Amino acid sequence: MKNLLKLEEVSEMLLALLVFTQLPYAWWVLPATFLLPDLSIVGYLAGPRVGAGCYNLAHHKAVALAVGIIGWWFAQPLLLLAGTVLLFHSAFDRLLGYGLKFTTGFRDTHLGRVG
Template sequence: MTNKTILQLEDGALFLLALTLYIKLGFPILYFFLFLLLPDITILGYRHDPIIGAKLYNLGHTLVLPVALTFISLFTSTSFLLAVSLIWAAHIFMDRAMGYGLKYSDAFKHTHIQNL
């Protein structure tokens, strides 16, 4: 098994974990599926140019922001932010499980997962 396959399996498992936590915490499952693809709005940066597109896309597809939202939700007892962070993280895990990854500015289809 290659490193790429191992990482994709891990991300698939993390997607299932995020979905399970979302359901277990009692958040509406309809919202999960309605907003699951919302982070892909960052692809609109590519309408301007590939460099801005890659930076905006990567900002929306890194786990730093969902993790920060999780911490904020825990310290402020704001369940809405926790729901958002779980959906956002699930999206990232789903993308990476399917082989999509952080973008390089030379081409939209050139991702960090391809280099594994």
């Protein structure tokens, strides 16, 4: 089952990469923006509840898809880029075992304890 879930994450990364190739941005934009969703950990400065909420919002795949679809629907390449980066980043995180956070602590995720 674990390998099947990893294959799913790789498939989502490839989908995001495919979408990115259709956008009007240079190749280096994806790696340059790849870590931007991790800026959401700044929310932890306000405590674990706010931190988990900020982190989960920036790493939730439904948010990534919604942002991307809105960008596509309204022909806004920047929003489509944002959704693509969010999906690519979130799938990569899940591939490495980093899941959505619980309010009990940064290391407690829906995929199990990290570290």
